[in-house]
Amino acid sequence: MSNNVTYENVNKIYGEGSKNPVHALKDVSFTINPGELFCLLGPSGCGKTTLLRSTAGLEEISSGKMYYGDVDISTIPPYKRNIGMVFQSFALYPHMSIFENVAYGLRVRKVPNDEVKKKVTQVMELVGLQEELKRNPSPTALSGGQQQRVAIARALVYDPDILLLDEPLANLDAKLRRYMRAEIRRIQKATNITTIFVTHDQEEAMAVxxxxxxxxKGIVEQIGTSDELYNEPKNAFVANFIGKMNFFESTVIDSSKDSIDVEIKGKGIRFAIPKAKCRTQAKKGDSVLIGGRPEQLIVSAAPLNKCIEGNVHIIQHLGSFIRYEVTIDSSISPVALEIDMDSLQKDIHEGDRVYVGFKEDKISLFSPEGREL
Structure with a gap:
């Protein structure tokens, strides 16, 4: 049965004591539930792979504790942690058959041959490669998706306590990535192994x-379900990393018990943002950001109530919606907006002057701090 994985004030400093140390992890503390498929998400250099490698024992943390259940694994050597890991490169052995690739961890543990055959057969059925196992070629004879499943089978065959996936879909094409992320979720739920999945792709993380x-920058900004992070981001960074958020530089005009009144700078457009939609404790005169996702804005050829003028740069047909990229003038520099409409606006073309409006009940308010990625 799986246990939880807990991090308590985990720090990792590269070059500690040198002139230019890098603080890769900063007091990271949270718990992953038993049997949970948990994603670490963020831009390059944010610390997600460092945390994964520290969990595996491939990096030594500078301070803090890591627990599997009640057992402190912080100082346990990697080979004693019983952790399965799938690398971005798959790391399969081309000189071995796929059977021997999967069996490798069992061979190292000196498992009897009969048990090896039984376990390899079971795990290859789990990942849907029983026919390939009958042929038993080298991994080089398999497709990228099949190689990925062999790598997953190798990590699962010795019943690890924790499964670690380090950007496992990065080397696959877009269609295969979509298929494999569903497969990974199916396999993980079938095994119920506590799993940590690292990716920089927010769509992938939300799907898996x-x-x-x-x-x-080594700090956990927010933890939650896909729905919570998309609809209730705690700051501008999370809002713009989980999906797209259009921001408008604004100023607080007034506030009441229920809302904060703001005005978009240089546009004279005012909104009363309900406190439930405010991710900042702003006061009168403060600079803030109005945030609206692409589907929370409207583009029109005719003027709208509370609208901003702009020019259509690009129109993209994206299947279930049409994305309009519109550039508006700003007090600082031109701002590019993304607006998603349910259908093609036949009176709007690339290069046209248009009006951008707001779905007032959807927009939110953020502090300008931490906006940049």
């Missing part, structure tokens, strides 16, 4: 994970 942790 039970919960997600968004990291930035």
């Amino acid at each position: 994970g039970d919960r997600l942790a968004v990291l930035r």
Whole structure:
């Protein structure tokens, strides 16, 4: 039965004591539930792979504790942690058959041959490669998706306590990535192994994970389900990393018990943002950001109530919606907006002057701090 994985004030400093140390992890503390598929998400250099490698024992943490259940694994050598890991490169042995690739961990553990054959057969059935196992070629004779499943089978065959996936879909094409992320979720739920999945692709994380942790510069910014992070981001960074958020530089005009009144700078457009939609404790005169996702804005050829003028740069047909990229003038520099409409606006063409409006009940308010990725 799986246990939880807990991090308590985990720090990792590269070059500690040198002139230019790098603080890769900063007091990371959270718990992954038993049997959970948990995603670590963030831009390059945010610390997600460092945390994964520290969990595996491939990196030694500078301070803090890591637990599997009640057992402190912080100082346990990697080979004693009983952790399965799938690398971005798959790391399969081309000189071995796929059977021997999967069996490798069992061979190292000196498992009897009969048990090896039984376990390899079972796990290859789990990942849907029983026919390939009958042929038993080298991994080089398999497709990218099949090689990925062999790598997963190799990590699962010795019943690890924790499964670690380090950007496992990065080397696959877009269509195969979509298929494999569903396969990974199916396999993980079938085994119920506590799993940590690292990716920089927010769509991938939202599709795969039970919960997600968004990291930035070694700090965990927010943890929650895909729905929580998309609809209730705690700050501008999370809002713009989980999906797209259009921001408008604004100023607080007034506030009441129920809302904050703001005005978009240089546009004279005012909104009363309900406190439930405010991710900042702003006061009168403060600079803030109005945030609206692409589907929370409207583009029109005719003027709208509370609208901003702009020019259509690109129109993209994306299947279930049409994306309009519109550039508006700003007090600082031109701002590019993304607006998603349910259908093609036949009176709007690339290069046209248009009006951008707001679905007022959807927009949110953020502090300008931490906006950049």
